[in-house]
Amino acid sequence: MATSDIAGIDPVLGFALVGALGVGSQWLAWRLRMPAIVLMLAAGLIVGPGLGLLNPSQDFGNLMSPLIAIAVAIILFEGGLTLNFHTLRDAAVGVRRLVFVGAPLGWAVSSAALHYVAGLSWETSAVFGGIMIVTGPTVIAPLLRQARLKSRPAKLLQWEAIVNDPVGALAAVLAFEVVIVLQTATGAGAAVQDLVLGIVVASVLGIAAGWGLVKAFTLGMVPEYMKVPVLFVLLLLVFALSDAVLHESGLLAVTLMGIYIANSDLPSYTELRRFKEHATVMLVSGVFILLAANMDRDTLLSMDWSTLAFVCVVIFVARPVSVLASLAFSGIPWKERLLVAFTGPRGVVLVAVAGLFGERLASIGIEDGTQVSTLAFALVAASVLLHGFTLQPMARWLGLVASERPGVLIVGGSPWSVALAKAFEKMELPVAIADPNHTHLRGAREAGIETFFGDILSEVAEDRLDLVRYEKIIAATDNDAYNTLVTSDLAPEFGRENVFEVRRAKESSTRHALPASLGGRKFGPDDTYDEANRRIAGGCEFRVTKLSEEFTIEDWRKTNPDAAVLADIGSAGELRLLGPEDEPRETVGMRILSVMPERKERHEATKAENGRGNGQGNGTKNAPSD
Structure with missing residues (x-):
């Protein structure tokens, strides 16, 4: 627990402080163009072991552990919601190898590092080594958002992080069951039976819950205003029931539930995912602040050369060896393999699960189980700091950044769009013109401007057009309603301050006026489509x-x-x-x-x-x- 120099803080004030620090850190990171995780880590350490203003274990008591467990479950569910199989086409081979080859190999190498470098017993090393398979979706997401990687390496890192989170937790469960067998002389058959039962129950619960939810939403059995509450309640129920059968199997259940929903073509999917993303921002911030603030000052000061050596071996040996071996002869370019091999930040799930199993190891008489939390925190802190500052420079050095400068996507081909795109090219910005009418793109193709033929809101656009290259959207087709649809749909993804459209021709008419919540911002002299093109023609x-x-x-x-x-x-x-x-x-x-x-x-x-x-x-x- 963190050292506290003053009386415990009121729990309500404590929650408010955690929220303010978490969201404030994310906002400050956005303003300073820094990794948000780095600032959250610093904020938690300052208010916890630094100043003693917050002591989560003392201030929140028995609520601390279930709060973190539920938060991690929701984070993993949201991660599962992002895993649509059609987006995995060019990275499927790499992801399979990272999961089925890289994860077991990483488990073995990490366990060896824990035993020979950190000096832990084989029992503790095996359990903690399984947990270290996890690469942290809570950390990868903001890093990828900042680094703006090309599509395939970004998908490799994202899918590996999401899929390996429950895999790592289950690996720890398996190792822990084996340790219990050795310590208590319980039958190995019973332990294996419990493990298999837990995995089966988690898989069935997750997929069945996803199927039931999709069916209910599709048939209109749940009103629109209750869809998010129903989703939350079902998520918590699935997590609790699965965890009751086998500890930590709830992580697998909620991840499978999220993946099923993501691949079901649910009409409400976009709204559900966006709400979950907002909730995840809050939860990631809060959990990271809580875990950092909960560290003990004396424990932090007790870290020695063996801790540093362990962290260095994991980051520079265990991770690269497992990744490079699993991706060998996969057809993935060596630059992408190298980037993935040296990018393995750990996050909230690792610290939370490691702390849980560390306590359980200590409770059955394995004394060095108490060191697991300290080593986990050291690994998370070091990997977050390292990858937070090196991922983008390394990706740039390897040529794997989607664009050095975020560019502009113009929706609608016309003489005005072509002239504007050429001006952006003079400013050395990435620019592309998209239009569902092939004829409208003729001028852009003749001018050598990148084009996309198709609906910008289609799944094909997500697959073939690397949207991460573009920061701004200008909707300028000859269809005002379509311009409004594009900007309204893309505003949550790009930010409402980054979506623009030409003025609607009948905007001044009360009969055709739209609410401020629809459409994009006004652009330039606020011309309509016809007025803008008349300027060029004139x-x-x-x-x-x-x-x-x-x-x-x-x-x-x-x-x-x-x-x-x-x-x-x-x-x-x-x-x-x-x-x-x-x-x-x-x-x-x-x-x-x-x-x-x-x-x-x-x-x-x-x-x-x-x-x-x-x-x-x-x-x-x-x-x-x-």
């Missing part, structure tokens, strides 16, 4: 201008009075799309994307106004991308 063009100390935003406005600003991009590549009421940032080195009359027309207009023809000179000098 001789307007997109231009990129770089600001400097000699040529400020005021100079630019004087030189280009008829220009409308669409976006600005900083020296580090941070892009902002602007609406009609937004102002560009006035920073030296900032590049401005605008739409304006062609150079010749601007030149003549300026000459007529002030009697001299050098008005565009400064703009030309400071617009090297033009």
Whole structure:
């Protein structure tokens, strides 16, 4: 337990503190572009063993263990909801090998490291080695979101983490049952029978619950407003019943339940998944803060060279050996194998399950079981810090980043879209144009711009278009209703601040007005589809201008009075799309994307106004991308 220098905190205030620290850490990580897990780890250590403000075991008492168990179950269920089999096509071979070959090999190598390096008994090493198969979906998800990896290595890491979580827990259960047999002289047959029964019950419960839920939702037996509550109650019931048969088998049950729902084409699937994602953000934050704050100060200070050696062997030997051996001759490029081999962050599940089995080992007379929690925490902290700061640089070095700079996806092919895409290319941003009408993409193909023929909301788009490359969406088809559908559907995934659409033609009409919750943000001068394309047909063009100390935003406005600003991009590549009421940032080195009359027309207009023809000179000098 954590050391507390003051009286215990009120449980309600404690929960509020955990929530504020967890969500605050995630928000701060987003602002600073840092791994969120690193900040959550630091926050938990500061308020727990550091300042003694929070002592979870003391402040929350008997609620601590079931709270973490339920949170981990929900996290794994949400992970299962993300595992749709059709997304696994190009990574299926690798995932099978990582699960069926890599997991047992990793168990053996990790157990050897625990025994020979950390000095644990074979009994404890076997149990803890099974738990170390887990690579942490709670940590992988935010790391992948930040690193923006290419599709296949990202799917390999994601699927391995989700599938191996219950596998690792069951491996620990198997090893623990064997240890009990050796310690209590209980019949081996009975132990094996209990294990098989638990796995069968967990599998049946998980799949049956998923099938029943899908059937009930599809037949309309549950009203829309009760679907999420019913899902939660069923999830908890499945976890509790399976766990009652065999400890930790509930993790397998809820994971299978999530996978079944993900692959059932449930109409409510998207809404359920998004709600679960929001809940998971809260739970991951809370559990990580609780576990970090619950560490004992003396235990942390007692970590010595053997702890460091153990962590180094696991990260740099056990993980790479098991992954590289399992993926050998798999057809996966060596760069992807190398990235996966040296990316194995551990997370919440490892610490929670390791602590549980450590206590149980100690309770049956294996004294070094008490060291399991300390070693687990050290491994989680080291792997989170290491991979949090090295995954993206390593992926960039290996050429496995989807894009160095997040780009723009334009939905709708037209002369305006093509001209805008060419301007984004001048700004060295990834850009693509998607349209369900093949003819509309002719201009984009002729201009050499990447295109996608099909509905951007289809499953084919998810498979063939690497959406992680794009940060902004601009819906600009000739169908206003479709533009609104695209931006409304993609807003939760990309963020409402990152989805834009051209103005609806009948937006000003009360009869056709839509609520603010639908559609995207206004873009540029707030033109309709027809108005935007008339600009291009009438001789307007997109231009990129770089600001400097000699040529400020005021100079630019004087030189280009008829220009409308669409976006600005900083020296580090941070892009902002602007609406009609937004102002560009006035920073030296900032590049401005605008739409304006062609150079010749601007030149003549300026000459007529002030009697001299050098008005565009400064703009030309400071617009090297033009």
